[in-house]
Amino acid sequence: MPEKLIRACCIAVAISGSLSFAADHQIVQKDRSFSQSEITIKPGDKITFQNSDDVTHNVFSLTPGMEFDLRRQAPGASSTVPFDKEGTAEVRCSIHPKMKVLVTVKK
Ligand SMILES: [Cu+2]
Numbered sequence: 827m828p829e830k831l832i833r834a835c836c837i838a839v840a841i842s843g844s845l846s847f848a849a850d851h852q853i854v855q856k857d858r859s860f861s862q863s864e865i866t867i868k869p870g871d872k873i874t875f876q877n878s879d880d881v882t883h884n885v886f887s888l889t890p891g892m893e894f895d896l897r898r899q900a901p902g903a904s905s906t907v908p909f910d911k912e913g914t915a916e917v918r919c920s921i922h923p924k925m926k927v928l929v930t931v932k933k
Contacts, residue, residue: 850906853927854878855885855899855919860927869910869931876904882921887929889915 848870854861856878867873875885877899885905886895892915896905909915909931919925 848872850874852876855883855925858922859925860917862927864928864930866930866932867909869912869933870908871931872906872908873929874904874906875899877901883925884920885917886920887915887917889913892929892931 849867849872851865851867851871851873853865853873854876858879858881865873875896877883878901880901882898882900884896884898887893891911892909892913894907896907899905909929912931912933915929915931917927917929
């Protein structure tokens with residue numbers, strides 16, 4: 827195997843190894859609700875909140891240590907939130923009070 831090719835393989839392995847360490851999950855907003863009511867992820871994972879609805883949403887969490895606010899997300903918009911600390915965040919939408927998803931982060 828030519829040396830160049832061997833080096834390319836090593837780099838590919840290194841990249842895929844680091845990607846599998848932190849996963850990117852997706853939660854979709856559709857019909858004024860989240861695609862799931864709960865999700866369990868590992869510290870360092872990320873969640874992409876995708877607005878696939880025909881209305882604006884405002885996803886946020888007030889859980890201490892896990893606060894975030896995506897502000898107003900127009901239809902088609904998405905934002906990615908990193909979750910580094912362990913705990914359970916109550917994620918809601920400020921426009922639609924019935925929307926709720928529990929994000930549990932644990933090792
Ligand atoms: Cu909403």
